[in-house]
Amino acid sequence: METVRVQSDLFDMGAELNAFAAAMAKKNAGAVVSFSGLTRDIATGDLDAMEIEHYPGMTEKALAKIRDEAIERFKLSDAMILHRHGRMEPGEPIMMVVTAARHRADAFQGAEFLMDYLKSRAPFWKKEITAQGAKWVAARDEDEDALSRW
Amino acid sequence: METVRVQSDLFDMGAELNAFAAAMAKKNAGAVVSFSGLTRDIATGDLDAMEIEHYPGMTEKALAKIRDEAIERFKLSDAMILHRHGRMEPGEPIMMVVTAARHRADAFQGAEFLMDYLKSRAPFWKKEITAQGAKWVAARDEDEDALSRW
């Protein structure tokens, strides 16, 4: 199982969770947390599609670094990051992180840490396509602020 | 989809996550968090099986109440709790909670809240079966303490 994946293809959240959990059971990790981000209509209510641009090379490097740090800080048994780029339809999964640990607090914190860093430190940019045209999604101050707790 | 389920049958975590997420995409909830608990060898390193006793009637009532409270407190789009009872083999899923919200912080907090309450307030009792015999799992002080943050 690749633990950092950047791809344009749709993926199956459930199959990813099951594959990850199967490996974790062998590592004696009882707590598995997943976060999935779905394309939704953030701003206007009439989203046709989402397009995600990324920085090939840097993306993989940034995600691997974030993952390593999460594993060390929260004593994770393992962690997986999967993020799409390109065009996606409303309701499709954009990305997913999964963490495993012996204790649930670590698995939860590890997943939140991954998400906070991924939101503001991994080179992805979202663009919403609506009937009115295309618009880059603005970064939220809350996302930047979320990093200060770690 | 039943949002509170207590059953002895094995369940498919991935299929549960996918079914839940499919319904959430229609509700415009972009953030989906899952927690899965797997049977592991907590104490002795030679777990043969886990047996979970519960209090039929009260269990369903307690879980429904915890779910309602999580939905209200964290403005969740929805939440699901699935918990097994009876005998389960090492590595099998014991239980799962899934939450969805517009923002990831709410989905994460909702799932943590559900887990903290479920650990100490839902009438389940775990027993570990090993070569040395059967032993009831002791409640952990940390689990009781975890409730004080909410």
Added chain:
Amino acid sequence: MKRDLRYFAWLRERIGTGHESIETEAATVADLIEELRQRDEAYAFAFSDTAAIRAALDQDLVELDTPLGDAREVAFFPPMTGG
């Protein structure tokens, strides 16, 4: 008054049954525990450490000083270990 008692986990094992109906004049959950404790060694052992006893009246978790009121079902069990 007639009450249905339910026992779970090691309380059930120590008492030797998961269910019984009794007549009792106990006013609170704690009073009922004290009454049961007097019965025989098995009950005394099961209820020896009240800090490790949780109770529910008609399937709602309650503190041990709660009046039994008109609860029909009184359940005793150890601290819960779900999840």
Added chain:
Amino acid sequence: MKRDLRYFAWLRERIGTGHESIETEAATVADLIEELRQRDEAYAFAFSDTAAIRAALDQDLVELDTPLGDAREVAFFPPMTGG
């Protein structure tokens, strides 16, 4: 010194290209931004608000006052919006 410049998202769109190679004597990322800004209106517009500019040297995120050093690839982009 020769540097490969990369632009992403609305920076790329405003500048009109995602990639170019330039010769520059700029010492820091900020100096390079200032140099680019002088070029023409498109660059001036793209780099008008430096608070909204992020930069990476050889694919590592850096502050704008970082010396360019021997970085071969210098990337500019808006705040990231992944996840």
